[in-house]
Amino acid sequence: MKISKSISALVLSLVLVLGSFGTAHAKRLTAAVADWTGGEITCQVAVSMLEEELGYKVKRVVFPSGTGLWEAIAAGEIDFACESWPSYAEADTVMMKGPLIYDGQTMFNYEGDGSVKLLGTSGIIGLSDYYIPRYAAESLGIKSWKDLNKHKDKFATIESGSKGRLIACPVAGWNCHDQKRLDLLGIDFQADELGTEAAAIAEAVAAYERKEPFLLYLWEPHWFFGAYDMVGVKLPAHKTCDSFTEANNWKDCGTAAWPATGWAKDYTFNYGNPDTFAKPEHAKAAEFFTKMKFDNADQAVMLVEVKQKNRDLKEVVKEWKDNNPDKWKSWIPK
Amino acid sequence: MSSEVTSIEEKSNNSKNIITYSAILITFLIALWLSFQSEGPSKMPKVVTDEFTFTAWVNDGEDYLKKNYRWFTKIIAGYIKNGYYFLEDFLIDSPWLLIAAIIFLPCLIAGGLRLGLYSLFVIYFWGGTGMWDESMQTLALMGLSVLLCVVFGVTLGVMCSQSDRFDNFMKPILDTMQVMPAFVYLFPALFFFGIGGAPAILATMIYAMPPIIRLTNTGIRQVPEQTIESATSFGSSKLQLLFKIKIPLSLPSIMMGINQVIMMALALVVLACFIGAEGIGGQVWLAIRNLDVGWAMEGGLCILFMAIMFDRFGLALSKPKTTLPSDVQKFYLLPQAWEKYSIARIIEKPLEFFSGLVNFVCINITKYIAYVFEFLISLFNKDTAKDIGELLSKRYYIIPSFIVFFLISFIDSSLFKIGSFPEDWKLSIRQPIADGVKSLTVNPGFIAFTKGLRGFIYLNLLRPLDTFLTHIPWWYTTGIFVAIGYFTVGLRFAFVTLLLLLFIGANGIWPQAMITLSSVLVSVILCFAIGVPLGIIASYNERFRNVQNVVLDAMQTLPYFCYLIPVLMFFGGGTVSAVLATVIYSIPPIIRLTSLGLTQVSGTYSEVSRSFGGTLLQTLNKIKFPLAVPSLVVGFNQTVIMAFAMQIVTPLIGGKGLGLEVFNGLARSDTGRGLAAGIGIVLLAIIIDRISLAWTKKQREALGL
The missing domain is CATH 1.20.5 (Single alpha-helices involved in coiled-coils or other helix-helix interfaces)
Incomplete structure (x- = not known):
């Protein structure tokens, strides 16, 4: 009885499904949602252009950044991802091929196997460093990272014990190598990975409001700098270390080069699956990505709207798009 | 005479106890001394860890499989993906009223007016919180995985019931499927079946199929002999016997299996957001990333309400049914x-x-x-x-329901578009929750409390245990585990323990394993400290117990990473927060089983104790607790397993140890590393599980239960 009932229900619902399935399909792309707010905004800007101007239907997948994401893109599971920061990506030199061009200048030439396609720069230029609040820098007289050890007890927490504490790069997949850097530079601090950007920022905000000294890993553009007065600790200038790769079992170059140095200036880029963007039906999308050039100032304003005023990200992006057509009209292929 | 014998026995027991206790004390002191001796965390010698390249083997194997068999897994994934997109498109693109009717009418028919109204509320909640699309995606994922689980599960169950040999072959496989935390195969599934729906559905099948296979099997095996006898004597063939007699008679059992599959599938489908499956799980994760408690709460409630709805619907279906005339009863809304x-x-x-x-x-x-x-x-x-x-x-009922469905589709397609859930019908509990939490987090008294608690747990429990466990030489810890294994379970198990621990050590993740062990132990200690008193109160006060049961039910339905949010909000990130989240997740069994154990102690015992003038505390302490020990140990057991399972998600809020290794492995797409750490967690859990189970058995035997 029951079985026959459910079978009849099944058959009829299948009929229903078939009946309602006549709707035409939009062009589809799958995008990975970045795991920091700035990246989310850049991605939403790109997605809204694709959806509203080029007639796409974009599926947004929440997927952690890291090598896994690169492999997913190479395998065609995800079509594109936005705003990758070269100094955080370790797969870029292996999987991408071709020049990274910003403002007509070649910034870097990738010589990988080409399993991931460099779609073009996103326009955002990133800077990363370790920061301390200005009040702490002034009262303790900290001018650079070399002074940190003298005051490490002021930066200590219950968990870090006698060492100072760095509110470190929060996500494992970002490849910041914070602890390694601290150890190489001889900074007697402990790197605490808190899991998410939000958790790290919450920790920093709480410490700032208590006027405690704290050392924070952060990047620009970020809304935090608009709300709180921070100064960088001037890590040594960036220098690449070729042996510091997975294949070489992370053999470091001592204090001479990465990761004992700071980060390079990051000309961020969007990247995608080569096969997807080689298809003629996606030619316009590919062209759009080569033309897209978002910029730091706009992102910074939107970051404040989203994170400080607690507004919906999609709404903020839509507002920007409606108010600044002159900024993005040139990105859209004819 | 007899009294003398007992006194001698007691004496020998006493001296035995003294020996055991002093042995434990000495072992502990040596461990303490050893841990003070060592400079840094103990690790297996580099010679061993460098030679034992498990991670490389896994990665090579994966590469090989990927190169040679990926075409095959891709085809499977392709079929599943097509099915999933099909269902998802249908659910999202069709007019919302149609979906609402498809959910509401079966609930109304099967469960009466009360369930019908509840389902309407759930539908409204999905739409009102703006998670309509996500809820539909979760529904699609779940629907497809349940369908596949039922098809394959019932088939396998029937096969098990027909052949003892096949049954014996399946048993260990089913055991492994149930013990493995889903995370461990969630990620390898990613590499073979891609991201999103397909691997999520396959992983869900591994996770959720065992109960339906088992219940189908036992259901068919339990069909009474006489029935089979009479059917055979009427000359029915084996196939006829199976399809006309056995399966129909075991339907209630199969239905129960389906119900369990639905609940388990829901739990895993939500977790599958970690491998890129869409749905409410992704929303909750985004909310965690943004530290938005209100948002996460809305997502959690969407899942919770969905789970309750399916559970009640399943229960209503599996109940024996009466035919129409008395169905009128179902329309009573209020208690009769x-x-x-x-x-x-x-x-x-x-x-x-x-x-x-x-x-x-x-x-x-x-x-x-x-x-x-x-x-x-x-x-x-x-x-x-x-x-x-x-x-x-x-x-x-069914035919009119379909007429309603057709009518809605017809109106939508030819008269006017109904479209997606109306946006004006917003119900947002996000802001009030966020505001409430915020007002609490700036309250100085509350800040002092959370800081104090955090400091206390870290300084008095976590740090000492962490340093102690990581600093004891690995061979000593291994020795202790092997000895415990030998005394509680037996020689064979001691040998297995040795091998398993050597495996962990040889992978070079010994320190991480010890950190995981210490966070689990601290979490379990806290679970006991909080859970046992709650269980005692519940065993004495029925009203408290009823309220508590509802809360615990809800807690066990929510996906695990929902617990990260309140902890993150109130305590910030870090290892202590990881422990607290673990406590919240793994406390229900200990509360439940304490209250169960205490209420089960037969009234006569406490009556006798009271008549001898025992006070309430004495009765509890001397009579009830000892008798409830087996139940308590089962609670301990479950709590430990859940605490281990939780270790895999705590890195999201700053947890360390093997869980972080899994995350690191995943982020670098180093399957070997992730798998080794995941297996490490499973192995530790298995060892502790077996030891405590054996101990319970001994206790039960000693008590003559």
Whole structure:
């Protein structure tokens, strides 16, 4: 009885499904949602252009950044991802091929196997460093990272014990190598990975409001700098270390080069699956990505709207798009 | 004479106890001394860890499989993906009223007015919180995985019931499937089946299939001998026996299995957001990333309400059914005991009238349709026409339901577009929750409390245990585990323990394993400290117990990473927060089993104790607790397993140890590393599980239970 009932229900619902399935399909792309707010905004800007101007239907997948994401893109599971920061990506030199061009200048030439396609720069230029609040820098007289050890007890927490504490790069997949850097530079601090950007920022905000000294890993553009007065600790200038790769079992170059140095200036880029963007039906999308050039100032304003005023990200992006057509009209292929 | 014997026995028992205790004390002291001796965390010598390249083997194997068999897994994934997109598109693109009707009407028919109204509330909640699309995605994922689980599960179950050899072959496989935390195979699934729906559905099948296989198997095996005997004597063949007698008779058991599959599938489908599956899980994760408690709470509630709805629906379906005339009963909304109040009667009267009307309409429409069909088909074949007419006229509710579905589709496609859930009907609990949490987090008293608690746990429990466990040489810890294994379970298990621990050590993740062990131990200690008193209160106060049961039910339905949010909000990130989240997740079994154990102690024992003048505390301490020990140990056992499972998600809020290794492995797409750490967690859990199970058994035997 029951079985026959459910079978009849099944058959009829299948009929229903078939009946309602006549709707035409939009062009589809799958995008990975970045795991920091700035990246989310850049991605939403790109997605809204694709959806509203080029007639796409974009599926947004929440997927952690890291090598896994690169492999997913190479395998065609995800079509594109936005705003990758070269100094955080370790797969870029292996999987991408071709020049990274910003403002007509070649910034870097990738010589990988080409399993991931460099779609073009996103326009955002990133800077990363370790920061301390200005009040702490002034009262303790900290001018650079070399002074940190003298005051490490002021930066200590219950968990870090006698060492100072760095509110470190929060996500494992970002490849910041914070602890390694601290150890190489001889900074007697402990790197605490808190899991998410939000958790790290919450920790920093709480410490700032208590006027405690704290050392924070952060990047620009970020809304935090608009709300709180921070100064960088001037890590040594960036220098690449070729042996510091997975294949070489992370053999470091001592204090001479990465990761004992700071980060390079990051000309961020969007990247995608080569096969997807080689298809003629996606030619316009590919062209759009080569033309897209978002910029730091706009992102910074939107970051404040989203994170400080607690507004919906999609709404903020839509507002920007409606108010600044002159900024993005040139990105859209004819 | 006999008293002398017992006294001697007692004495030997006592001296035995003294020896055991002093042995434990000495072992502990040596461990303490050793841990003070060592400089840094203990690790297996580099010679071993460098030679034992498990991670490289896994990665090579994966590469090989990827290169040679990926075409095959891709085809499977492709089929599943097509099915999933199909279902998802249907759910999202069709007019929301149609989906609402598809959910509401079966609930109404199977579970009566109360379940029907509840389902309407759930549907409204999905739409009102703006998670309509996500809920549909979760539904699609779940629907497809449940369908596949039921198809394969029932088939395998039937095969198990028919062949003892196959049954014996399946048993260890099913055991492994149930013990493995889903995370461990969630990620390898990613590499073979891609991201998103397909691997999520396959992983869900591994996770959720065991109960339905088992229940189908036992259901069929439990069909009474006499029934089979009489069927055979009437000359039915083996196949006839199976399909006409055995399967129909075991339907209740199979239905129960389906219910369990639904609940387990829901739990895993939400977790699958970690491998890029869409749905509410992704929303909750985004909310965690943004530290938005209100948002995460809305997502959590969407899942919780969905789970309750499916659970009740499943229960209603598996209940023995009565035919139409008495169905009218179902339209009672209020408890029938309230009938003496006139207000209740006033409310019920129109409902009764309404239900009568609905029934009248349904029956007549069905009859009419059945008549039409019978007439049409009778033009070709009289016999089948009669059968079909009879078949149709019995479906009083189903046929009208489908008419409703068609009507909605028709209106949508030709009259005016219904579209997606109306945006104006917003119900947002996000802001109030966020505001409430915020006002609490700036309250100085509360800050002092959370800081104090955090400091206390870290300084007095976590740090000492962490340093102690990581600093004891690995060979010493291994030795202790092997000894415990030998004394509680036996020689064979001691040997297995040795091998498993050596595996962990040889992978070079010994320190991480010890950190995981210490966070689990601290979490379990805290679970006991909080859970046992709550269990005691519940065992004495029925009202408290009822309230608590509802809360615990809800807690066990929520996906694990929902617990990260409140902890993150109140305590910030870090290892202590990881421990607290673990405590919240793994506390339900200990509370439940404490109260169960204490209430189960038969009344006579406590009566006797009281009549001898024992106070409440004495009774509890001397009589009830010792008798409840087996139940407590089962609680301990479950809590430990859940605490281990939680270790895999705590890195999201700053947890360390093997869980972080899994995350690191995943981020670098180093399957070997992730898998080794994941297996490490499973192995530790298995060792502790076996030891405590064996201990329970001994306790039970000692108590003569």
